[in-house]
Amino acid sequence: xxxxxxxxxxxxxxxxxxxxxxxxxxxxxxxxxxxxxxxxxxxxxxxxxxxxxxxxxxxxxxxxxxxxxxxxxxxxxxxxxxxxxxxxxxxxxxxxxxxxxxxxxxxxxxxxxxxxxxxxxxxxxxxxxxxxxxxxxxxxxxxxxxxxxxxxxxxxxxxxxxxxxxxxxxxxxxxxxxxxxxxxx
Amino acid sequence: xxxxxxxxxxxxxxxxxxxxxxxxxxxxxxxxxxxxxxxxxxxxxxxxxxxxxxxxxxxxxxxxxxxxxxxxxxxxxxxxxxxxxxxxxxxxxxxxxxxxxxxxxxxxxxxxxxxxxxxxxxxxxxxxxxxxxxxxxxxxxxxxxxxxxxxxxxxxxxxxxxxxxxxxxxxxxxxxxxxxxx
Numbered sequence: 001x002x003x004x005x006x007x008x009x010x011x012x013x014x015x016x017x018x019x020x021x022x023x024x025x026x027x028x029x030x031x032x033x034x035x036x037x038x039x040x041x042x043x044x045x046x047x048x049x050x051x052x053x054x055x056x057x058x059x060x061x062x063x064x065x066x067x068x069x070x071x072x073x074x075x076x077x078x079x080x081x082x083x084x085x086x087x088x089x090x091x092x093x094x095x096x097x098x099x100x101x102x103x104x105x106x107x108x109x110x111x112x113x114x115x116x117x118x119x120x121x122x123x124x125x126x127x128x129x130x131x132x133x134x135x136x137x138x139x140x141x142x143x144x145x146x147x148x149x150x151x152x153x154x155x156x157x158x159x160x161x162x163x164x165x166x167x168x169x170x171x172x173x174x175x176x177x178x179x180x181x182x183x184x185x
Numbered sequence: 186x187x188x189x190x191x192x193x194x195x196x197x198x199x200x201x202x203x204x205x206x207x208x209x210x211x212x213x214x215x216x217x218x219x220x221x222x223x224x225x226x227x228x229x230x231x232x233x234x235x236x237x238x239x240x241x242x243x244x245x246x247x248x249x250x251x252x253x254x255x256x257x258x259x260x261x262x263x264x265x266x267x268x269x270x271x272x273x274x275x276x277x278x279x280x281x282x283x284x285x286x287x288x289x290x291x292x293x294x295x296x297x298x299x300x301x302x303x304x305x306x307x308x309x310x311x312x313x314x315x316x317x318x319x320x321x322x323x324x325x326x327x328x329x330x331x332x333x334x335x336x337x338x339x340x341x342x343x344x345x346x347x348x349x350x351x352x353x354x355x356x357x358x359x360x361x362x363x364x365x366x367x
Contacts, residue, residue: 074254075324076331078285107334108254116254142330161329162285 038138039155044069044147045136049103049127052114057101057125060153065099066175067149068168071134073106074116076143078162083120085165089172090124096176097151100124103133105140148175214240214325215337222314222342223304226349230271230305235260235341237298237321244293245323247278251292255324256334260300262319267307268343270317274301284328306345316340 039045044067048058059067070086072079083102090100102124104113110128117126134140137147137158148157148171157171218236225231239245246255262270276299278292304317317340324334 073331073333075256075334077252077255077283077289077291077326078329078331081285105333112254142332144330163329 039147039158042155043153044149044155045133047133047136049129049133050110052110052117052126052128057127059101059149062099062101063153064151065097066093066151066172066177067147068098068100068172068175069103069137069147069149070100071103071105071129071137071140071143071145073104073143074108074113075106079144080120081162082144082146082168083122085168087121087123089169093172093176098172098176102126103129105129105131105134105143146171148172150175150177213337214243214332214335215245215321215323216240217321217337217339219339219341222344224344224346225304225306226346227306227310227312228308228348230303231343232274232301232303233341233343234299234301235339237294237300237337239295239298239325242327243325244281244283244291244295244327245325247292247294248275249278249292251290255291256322258294258324259322260302260319261322262302262317264304264317265310265315267310268315268317268345269305269307270302271305272303274303276300283326304343306343308348310345312345312347314342314344316342 044059046058046060048056051057059069068086068089070079070082072083086100086102090098102117102122104126106113106129108116113126113128137145142160144160144162146159146168147155148159150156156175159167159171216238218238220233220235223231223233245258248258250257258275260273260275262273264270276294278294280290281293281295282288282290300321319339321337321339322334323337325332
């Protein structure tokens with residue numbers, strides 16, 4: 001059977017295009033999944049950052065609490081969607097030991113961040129972030145990025161990008177652990 | 186048949202190279218397509234279209250985003266002395282809503298867009314080819330995440346021609362980026 005070279009070339013081009021987009025898509029997805037994943041089950045790296053109130057807060061100050069560490073920025077629209085959920089969830093689970101901590105990875109000044117946070121009705125501490133802290137957490141290539149830290153200080157989960165409120169709440173409950181569930185009763 | 190095999194190998198090889206290149210340039214989220222050098226007569230203004238392509242699935246804020254906290258797209262040019270950028274015209278943003286906030290409209294660019302710059306060489310510029318350098322400042326997001334603000338360095342060339350009427354002074358353009366090449 002004689003093969004037509006033109007058909008062979010067309011097949012080659014099609015396969016090649018599939019390879020191009022396949023490689024690109026895989027890289028894009030895997031970069032989202034692997035960044036920071038090494039931290040799961042590990043002690044969350046401690047840091048000290050200034051808060052909007054001018055105090056310096058350390059992550060280790062919150063040992064014994066479940067911490068939702070949320071990296072965000074004023075220019076990040078998906079982050080804005082999460083913030084009212086965090087406010088509600090802080091109110092709901094705060095008595096059981098949840099502490100939401102917002103880390104603003106922003107190039108705006110603290111005044112702008114404070115104004116933005118006030119407009120969003122934030123009821124949890126906002127810290128002024130530094131790239132070095134993001135690097136401790138495996139790098140923060142995109143926002144929002146959230147880490148769920150258990151009462152023992154270990155990272156339970158990390159979520160990159162916007163997820164549903166129910167997913168966030170499920171991770172909070174995991175971070176609170178059985179103690180939180182008992183306290184709820 | 187041998188020729189077909191050679192072509193097949195070439196096609197595969199070039200596409201793999203393209204895959205690598207595509208992945209690398211994706212990190213910039215936006216690619217710039219410099220126009221062919223535009224000929225401009227001294228003392229007259231010419232509009233030059235600068236074409237950009239945003240990576241698939243991403244969008245950037247327009248020059249006039251609807252929300253005050255969003256980062257606008259902005260082109261900053263640094264022309265040689267005696268070449269004036271009279272105006273930068275941005276395209277209107279496209280009002281789009283996204284899954285993360287379906288009730289909210291954002292003014293964005295996606296896919297291909299172009300920015301028009303009005304360039305006017307003064308009558309004192311020596312006729313030659315010059316490079317105009319600059320940066321495009323932008324901030325990209327997809328359906329679920331936003332990437333930190335970035336700057337895309339760019340440059341394009343203009344060919345300055347003698348004014349048919351003739352002039353008295355002929356000072357070459359000075360720094361910062363004069364590259365007269367005749």
